[in-house]
Amino acid sequence: MIDLLVVGGGPAGLATAAHAALAGLETVVIEPRATPVDKACGEGVMPSGVRALRALGLDLPDGRELRGIRYVSGARRAQAPFDNGTGLGVRRTALHAALARRAEEAGARTVTGRVGAIEQNADSVTAAGLRARWLVAADGLHSPVRRGLGLELPQRGPIRYGLRRHYRVRPWTDFVEVHWARGDGAPGGGAAGEAYVTPVADDLVGVAVLSTVRRGYDDHLARFPELLARLDGEPATAVRGAGPLRRRVRSRTAGRVLLVGDAAGYVDAVTGEGVALALASAEAAVRCLRAGRPQEYEARWRALSRRHRLLTQALVRIGCHRTGARLIVPAAARMPAVFAAAVRALQ
Secondary structure (H helix, E strand, C coil): CEEEEEECCCHHHHHHHHHHHHCCCCEEEEECCCCCCCCCCCCEECHHHHHHHHHCCCCCCCCEEECEEEEEECCEEEEEECCCCCEEECCHHHHHHHHHHHHHHHCCEEEECCCCCCEECCCCEEECCEEEEEEEECCCCCCHHHHHCCCEECCCCCCCEEEEEEECCCCCCCEEEEEECCCCCCHHHCCCCEEEEEEEECCEEEEEEEECCCCCHHHHHCCCHHHHHHCCCCECCCCEEECCCCEEECCCEECCEEECHHHHCECCCCCCCHHHHHHHHHHHHHHHHHCCCHHHHHHHHHHHHHHHHHHHHHHHHHHCCHHHHHHHHHHHHHCHHHHHHHHHHHC
């Protein structure tokens, strides 16, 4: 019997596997896809995430240093630098490959396959023909393990979707830029959403758009004329999508199963903390298992994600209404100390 079975070989699962293997646990990752896997994400790692990668002993992949967050709406600007290190703009594929190497170096094994039914008793859990003391589900936003265990709750609040594409242009900023658009007839009076610009290489920027409105990527981007004017290079990648983004979860634990990363619940990508939270939850889960106290993981997850959840929920509620969306950037510009405090809380 192995010590830990990790379902999902994305960043959250690989970070879990690396932490577990470094802690002396025999660890096996089950993943059906070949590494690296691309995914629709903003590709900005917050300073806390960069520190977590370094603490894991990871050689940081090539990317671009990020110095802070800038909000943009037409001619209005509000920005706050990070005051506790720098972030990292990095291609999802490069980060995934680096984490896969680190997990293998630490001693974790990867098995190609899919997980069907999960069976567990007082002493072990069995999945995909493998028996382990514990199982961590890190199988993403639409986690089949979470659904299969009855841990998913009905969705409430705005339903949001994300799309991302890269452009072959020289980055004009070392900040993550969030461009806010005004409402334009979205269902329920919602706003047109936001566009996130993340420099990821010396000649490449990623542009992700989030909205409650389902339309084509180019139609979304047309709502940001100032940004569109800067994207004079050719699209470098195809459009990738994700959603619905919000995922409510009854509990992060079920017997000998723990949920990590997006599988543990997700609010929205508006604050860009997905990778940092995935890394933090991976470490917390392994610490609880190593100490023989898996029941403590739920409280630890809630504590480490609390500020993120509260700030993200507030921004989504405000931003999904036309009036609120129009006020976000002017308010941040008029109250720079408040905006800076919010950025500090997320870094």
